[in-house]
Amino acid sequence: MNELLQLIANGLVTGSIIAIAAIGLSLVYGILKIVNFAHGEYLVFGAYMALVVNVTWGQSLVLGALFAMIMTALLGIALEFGLWRPIRRRGAGIVSLLIVSIGLALVLRNSILLWQGGAPRRYDVDVFQVYELGPIRLSLSQIVVIVVASVVIVGIGLLLARTTLGKAMRALSDSRDLASVSGIDTDRITAYTWIVGSALAGLGGVLQGLVQNAFEPNMGFRLLLLIFAAVILGGVGSAYGALVGGLVLGLMMEVSTWSALPAGGVDSVYKPVVAFVVLILVLIFRPQGIFGRARTV
Amino acid sequence: MSTDRPLLETADLDAGYGEVNILHGLSIAVPRGAIVSVIGPNGAGKSTLLKAIYGFLKPRRGTVVFRPDGAEHDITGMKPNKLTELGMNYVFQLDNVFPNMTVRENLEMGAYLRGGKPDKEILERIHGWFPRLDERRRQRAGTLSGGERQMLALGRALMSDPKLLLLDEPSAGLAPSVVDVIFEKLQEINGAGISIVMVEQNARRSLEMSDYGYVLDMGRNHFEGAGSKLLHDESVVELYLGGRGRLAAAQLIADEDYEAKPGDAPRRQGRFRHEQDKEKRHE
Ligand SMILES: Nc1ncnc2c1ncn2[C@@H]1O[C@H](COP(=O)(O)OP(=O)(O)O)[C@@H](O)[C@H]1O
Ligand SMILES: [Mg+2]
Numbered sequence: 001m002n003e004l005l006q007l008i009a010n011g012l013v014t015g016s017i018i019a020i021a022a023i024g025l026s027l028v029y030g031i032l033k034i035v036n037f038a039h040g041e042y043l044v045f046g047a048y049m050a051l052v053v054n055v056t057w058g059q060s061l062v063l064g065a066l067f068a069m070i071m072t073a074l075l076g077i078a079l080e081f082g083l084w085r086p087i088r089r090r091g092a093g094i095v096s097l098l099i100v101s102i103g104l105a106l107v108l109r110n111s112i113l114l115w116q117g118g119a120p121r122r123y124d125v126d127v128f129q130v131y132e133l134g135p136i137r138l139s140l141s142q143i144v145v146i147v148v149a150s151v152v153i154v155g156i157g158l159l160l161a162r163t164t165l166g167k168a169m170r171a172l173s174d175s176r177d178l179a180s181v182s183g184i185d186t187d188r189i190t191a192y193t194w195i196v197g198s199a200l201a202g203l204g205g206v207l208q209g210l211v212q213n214a215f216e217p218n219m220g221f222r223l224l225l226l227i228f229a230a231v232i233l234g235g236v237g238s239a240y241g242a243l244v245g246g247l248v249l250g251l252m253m254e255v256s257t258w259s260a261l262p263a264g265g266v267d268s269v270y271k272p273v274v275a276f277v278v279l280i281l282v283l284i285f286r287p288q289g290i291f292g293r294a295r296t297v
Numbered sequence: 298m299s300t301d302r303p304l305l306e307t308a309d310l311d312a313g314y315g316e317v318n319i320l321h322g323l324s325i326a327v328p329r330g331a332i333v334s335v336i337g338p339n340g341a342g343k344s345t346l347l348k349a350i351y352g353f354l355k356p357r358r359g360t361v362v363f364r365p366d367g368a369e370h371d372i373t374g375m376k377p378n379k380l381t382e383l384g385m386n387y388v389f390q391l392d393n394v395f396p397n398m399t400v401r402e403n404l405e406m407g408a409y410l411r412g413g414k415p416d417k418e419i420l421e422r423i424h425g426w427f428p429r430l431d432e433r434r435r436q437r438a439g440t441l442s443g444g445e446r447q448m449l450a451l452g453r454a455l456m457s458d459p460k461l462l463l464l465d466e467p468s469a470g471l472a473p474s475v476v477d478v479i480f481e482k483l484q485e486i487n488g489a490g491i492s493i494v495m496v497e498q499n500a501r502r503s504l505e506m507s508d509y510g511y512v513l514d515m516g517r518n519h520f521e522g523a524g525s526k527l528l529h530d531e532s533v534v535e536l537y538l539g540g541r542g543r544l545a546a547a548q549l550i551a552d553e554d555y556e557a558k559p560g561d562a563p564r565r566q567g568r569f570r571h572e573q574d575k576e577k578r579h580e
Binding site: 168180181182 | 351353376377378381382386387389392393394395396397398402405406407409410412413453454457
């Protein structure tokens with residue numbers, strides 16, 4: 001039983017990071033219908049920005065994380081103005097946008113590789129400090145992830161449900177044309193969406209870099225598949241869905257290794273496989289995802 | 298001096314999709330306070346005209362002018378959200394509500410230019426016209442019936458307190474009883490000082506309540522005139538109002554007790570039913 005509780009705690013940690021990254025991807029998809037394959041690289045970019053502050057400049061990682069969010073938001077907005085908007089204006093279709101995003105992912109990943117090299121890097125924090133909460137043992141970094149994720153999740157929920165900006169984002173993801181007829185400046189809301197989505201990606205990258213202890217430029221690519229799985233699981237284009245999808249995925253992956261399960265649980269090497277089995281099962285029984293709604297015409 | 302000039306005027310408008318031109322030198326004028334109908338066969342370019350006015354299509358030639366209050370604005374190709382700021386709104390034929398938002402949130406989006414906070418008076422007026430929208434305020438718009446959706450679409454558009462409404466087939470796909478309600482409310486809305494440009498398949502109905510009408514064909518002005526004049530114009534009736542409409546209506550009423558027998562040709566019953574009702578009401 002204690003083992004299960006521990007696994008659930010670990011699952012919440014993994015799931016929180018996936019969820020934070022997936023919300024960003026889902027917001028952008030909802031509004032621009034861009035499947036951004038470079039989203040994983042936005043995470044890596046954030047992780048390295050925090051590294052610069054924390055290791056190169058010797059400042060605290062909290063400062064590093066804030067810097068990472070700001071810089072990744074700037075990256076997101078710069079790419080919106082310099083790349084996405086110009087090609088949207090030319091009427092690029094969904095496939096062209098997809099290919100551009102794959103190209104962008106390669107450019108970003110290799111730029112980071114050139115800049116920082118491929119060797120694993122770590123933040124300058126004491127990760128071995130362990131806290132015991134009843135039967136559960138969590139490292140400081142894991143606790144930080146859970147706390148930060150809870151704040152972010154509540155914050156995003158409030159943003160979307162309560163604020164005019166959040167409602168405008170949802171309106172845009174329902175119908176761009178109708179949003180503009182309602183007086184919404186769609187270009188402006190699109191820019192805000194990139195800011196929110198990219199900042200979350202930057203934060204997700206720092207958190208992932210923190211919990212996996214060491215990271216390198218390929219971290220984002222490996223996470224990307226899980227992030228996509230979370231978005232699809234929750235229902236494409238639904239930010240709440242992406243959040244739940246991320247958490248479900250994280251929990252499933254960890255709990256599947258429980259030794260009380262038949263055959264002693266899944267070998268932890270195969271955790272990602274579990275994620276995709278869950279995804280496939282959900283898609284068979286609920287093709288629109290947990291929170292998605294069947295499209296009505 | 299601009300008060301006696303039309304509220305909206307398009308002059309010599311050419312617009313289309315990709316390389317293809319759909320509108321050829323289209324000119325319409327909407328007098329202040331009027332209801333103007335644009336009718337014509339399927340594919341005539343009626344929806345394209347509305348899209349070109351509202352900046353969803355960039356006109357290749359010609360101008361669109363809007364004169365909301367004293368000032369005159371050249372709005373040719375202006376972005377849709379700017380037009381809404383100037384005092385217009387537009388109800389699409391399809392996808393005219395935000396399906397994943399509640400009824401209330403849809404109305405709030407209509408009031409986006411007031412920071413998403415509905416003006417109390419406007420909201421009450423809209424709820425007065427469409428009480429359903431108040432009853433269903435927490436319901437997701439995607440789950441509304443066709444008629445309720447149309448009401449919400451109108452409500453959303455009215456939230457911005459427009460001077461002019463563009464409506465693309467507000468009665469399309471609705472049950473006859475709902476069509477009656479919608480047309481009745483449109484007249485009340487117009488009575489509150491909001492001018493209306495309405496594209497309609499239901500040509501006879503819309504001309505009956507219009508001050509002025511345009512008949513489009515193949516993207517060109519074909520006929521125009523006062524609503525009542527077009528209704529009685531031989532060639533308009535012949536081509537666009539289903540031929541000898543008056544006679545057919547009379548026939549329907551005369552045949553009231555007629556019972557269909559197997560093998561009878563299907564009759565387009567009900568089409569003129571409203572006229573029948575109307576005549577009864579006038580008695
Ligand atoms: N998005 C579009 N792309 C290309 N052609 C279109 C598009 N929408 C409409 N058309 C064409 O433009 C013409 C006019 O269409 P439309 O304005 O919708 O007619 P109406 O509303 O009078 O039925 C039609 O021939 C139609 O096929
Ligand atoms: Mg049409």
